[in-house]
Amino acid sequence: MTVQNEVWLITLAGMGLVALAFIYVIAKSGKPADSSQVQQRAYAIRRWWFLALVLTGIGVTWASLKQFPIADQHMQSNAAQTVDAVGHQWSWELSRNSFSAGIPVEFRVTSADVNHGFAIYGPDGRIVTQTQAMPGFVNRLVHTFVQPGRYRVLCLEYCGLAHHGMMAAFEVTAAKGDRP
């Protein structure tokens, strides 16, 4: 399952839970009861789900950061495939446009003019990874492609009149030993 699908399901579930809580309370809003009793009970319940939220947050933080999702920007590159990517209003300049799947690729992303967003779209039309292309900075984006096919680079940081047309493409070929 892609990250996008996981996020979509978690979001729908979370919003659904919030909606259910509101629907329940609205349905029960009619018959008046002693407010101090209601509040005492509500505060007691809150302690438990607050604790559950905190524990969930700690767990998700640990799981999502134990392997930091962004490459160390100060490390010497050891990726087998490297490419310089420079954003211009309104085109991408890539120093190579063919990579092998299964082997890490290091994109050294920068901009010659304004801020751009360097987003890589997979053959299925979904984003696989991204970074910003900034004037005066080089961002190291390291990614290992799994699926062979044609990938596109779109600009995801608004950069002026032809922002939507700022695209490039490259091919990812099957790793040696893999069937195409």
Next chain:
Amino acid sequence: MNAAVPDAAKDALTRGERAVLFLYVISTLAVFVLMMLLGLCMRMAQGTWIDIAPDLVYQIMTAHGAGMVGVTGIASVAVMWFFLRKYVPLHVSMFAANYVLFMLGAVAILASVFVGGYAGGWTFLYPLPVHSMNVWSVNAAALFMVGYLLIGVGFLLFYLDAMVGVIRVYGNLGRALGLQWLFGGEIDKSHPPTVVASTMVIITNSLGILGGAVVLVMSLINAYFPLVVLDALLVKNLIYFFGHVFINATIYMAVIAVYELLPRYSGRPWTVSRPFLWGWAATTIMVMIVYPHHLMMDYAMPRWMVVMGQIISYTSGLPVFAVTAYGALTYVYRSGIRWTLPAKLVMLSMFGWAAGIVPAIIDGTISVNRVMHNTMWVPGHFHFYLLLGVLPMVLAFMFYLIEGRTRANTPSGRMSFPLYVLGGLAFAFAFLAGGHVSVPRRFAVHAPEWVPYDQAGSIAAILVIAALLVFAVRIVAGLARSPDHAASAHAVR
């Protein structure tokens, strides 16, 4: 002292106050409708239902973004001013000055966009405003920034006046926030939640606007003296600090309407408690340090800052869920609440805020942000809590102002609320669904496979605008009627 349901008699306005407040209400309604129409044009152009040249789409996008952020701010100021003046002395002249400066700023922004052709986005990310490839002039970009400065000065005047008022009554800002009760002591239950929320906003948004002013002045200097080169990452940090604090402050100002109005319909006073005070104290800090979650894809950012962005994104949701939204639910549960339109809008606002935070928090995770950043997911979550959270808070306040002056039970009155809810949900979900399939935000032209989301969003936007128009007509008609209506609450003093 024990808390009581807020006394409506204290809401009375002098003639001068009424005139200025009504100007705020009528102007903000007009701007909201106008900005929604601009937004609709954008969605319909993306959905290929109308043909608008990309340069004009980006101008519309710029005006829509700046206009919506600004008008949400000014509408929320009206809420804060109306309720805070019951507890601390405020000068109506400062409230009026904010309005005048906002209008001057709005004229400057509209002129820079629609006369000067400026289309650098509401975030004016350096160096785009001065590097447009000759699409617009440096003067147009400068006029846009001067417009922001005028608006910022107006807000600062209002906050300084409020700060003086709060300090006069409570001695200092810390006592107004209730910091003296965080670790113990008997809490004064009559301490108004309105004062706590207002003090938090005074502190944070004054600093946010000052950050914005610094970056605007830096950008203006660079515009006319290009040899003074700016650091793009520093500028980005300042802009997102300012932008994040400002838009969040609109929520924290508008939520005062919930604290003040819900007790009047549920009959249960909203009292300060230790969790409430902790929630607001923590939010004061968190709202200022969470902004790096906008910069997670700027890999040049120090690692500790983006980690902080993720962690604070999670923790900043806790006060919303555990204090305000949950508090609202407990005040409504078995209360025998009168489900008037303001009460319904208050409840909708709590749902919109709490539910809208879910996709926002998830996107605050670095590994999620890597595939969701700057997709339609982002406008999805912020439209959710602005359209279904903040705007209903503001509308609840406006309907409260005209309570007794308008017939609630007209067919259009009955239809407009469900229409607004349905349209708002569909509109926000069209964005979120687009983000789920990686549709980029801020694209004037969309690929054919993205168009169905745009068309669904356009239909939903039409529903929202229709409902808002009905709301706006009823509110303006209510304001125009004699003030001697049933509730003495709003009578002219």
